[in-house]
Amino acid sequence: MIHRLIKKVSEVNLLIILFVFIYFTGYAQSDNDVINSSIIIPLKIGKNPNTLFEKLVIEPANLFIQSNTLNNNSPHIQLELNLYENNTKYSTFLWCYDVSNESEKVNYPKAYQNYSFTLEISKKEVALVVEKLDFGKTMFIDFGQTAVIGNLEIQFADYIGERSEDINGNQTDAFNYYTILLSVGGEQKTVSFMSLNKHKDKKLIIEWKNYKISILEDSEKALKLIVGKNNS
Numbered sequence: 371m372i373h374r375l376i377k378k379v380s381e382v383n384l385l386i387i388l389f390v391f392i393y394f395t396g397y398a399q400s401d402n403d404v405i406n407s408s409i410i411i412p413l414k415i416g417k418n419p420n421t422l423f424e425k426l427v428i429e430p431a432n433l434f435i436q437s438n439t440l441n442n443n444s445p446h447i448q449l450e451l452n453l454y455e456n457n458t459k460y461s462t463f464l465w466c467y468d469v470s471n472e473s474e475k476v477n478y479p480k481a482y483q484n485y486s487f488t489l490e491i492s493k494k495e496v497a498l499v500v501e502k503l504d505f506g507k508t509m510f511i512d513f514g515q516t517a518v519i520g521n522l523e524i525q526f527a528d529y530i531g532e533r534s535e536d537i538n539g540n541q542t543d544a545f546n547y548y549t550i551l552l553s554v555g556g557e558q559k560t561v562s563f564m565s566l567n568k569h570k571d572k573k574l575i576i577e578w579k580n581y582k583i584s585i586l587e588d589s590e591k592a593l594k595l596i597v598g599k600n601n602s
Contacts, residue, residue: 408501410490413449423500426485427454430498431461447489447496453482462512464489464498478594481509481517505599510592519597522581523553526593527560548588552578 409423411430418430429452436446447466452459466477466489479486479501486509490497503509503519511517516525528549545565552559559578566572566588574585580600587594 408499411498411500413496413498425455428498428500429454433496435496447491449489449498451480451487451498455483460515466491479507479509481511482515484518505597508586508594508596510594512592513590521554522579522597524583524597525551527551529590531590546588546590548593550593554579
């Protein structure tokens with residue numbers, strides 16, 4: 371009788387241990403998924419410590435904040451950002467501008483591989499937000515860099531500056547030719563286009579596969595765009 375009782379107690383304890391293990395293992399996995407989808411890094415003025423996000427080392431090298439914002443053409447907040455992955459280093463800047471008397475802040479994410487980087491401002495505190503790139507969000511791609519959204523890769527591959535002159539040698543116009551490379555799986559497509567000021571609507575939509583890429587701004591340093599999916 372005692373032997374049977376001990377056996378039953380042992381079986382119950384084993385079931386409890388298994389239940390607890392499964393429950394907490396599942397919770398931790400779910401929690402990790404949430405953590406791995408994005409990260410918020412609080413920043414202080416000057417250099418900040420490095421942060422590891424997945425396989426990417428994030429170095430907020432220098433945070434600068436203007437003491438006044440009388441010149442709206444200059445950034446109110448500027449972050450020098452270095453990213454390290456394997457043996458590759460990518461350096462860029464994130465900016466935030468004051469655009470109204472209510473101190474509305476405007477800044478758009480910088481795209482790098484399948485990540486986006488943007489500044490988050492709350493009162494006097496600044497944070498760097500790192501997220502996975504997603505459809506329907508405005509972003510900047512620096513010259514020479516690649517953005518990966520889902521299965522689509524977009525590389526800002528090249529630009530060529532052009533200008534025209536009158537018979538006296540005076541410049542009458544200036545514009546750029548841009549080249550971006552699109553890739554899905556093993557398929558690739560090269561797309562070339564002129565500066566947006568040469569387009570009637572001052573914007574350009576590129577459709578390939580079931581993707582729609584809207585070019586919103588262009589310069590030698592970066593392209594501003596939104597990537598969406600066609601309904602078809």
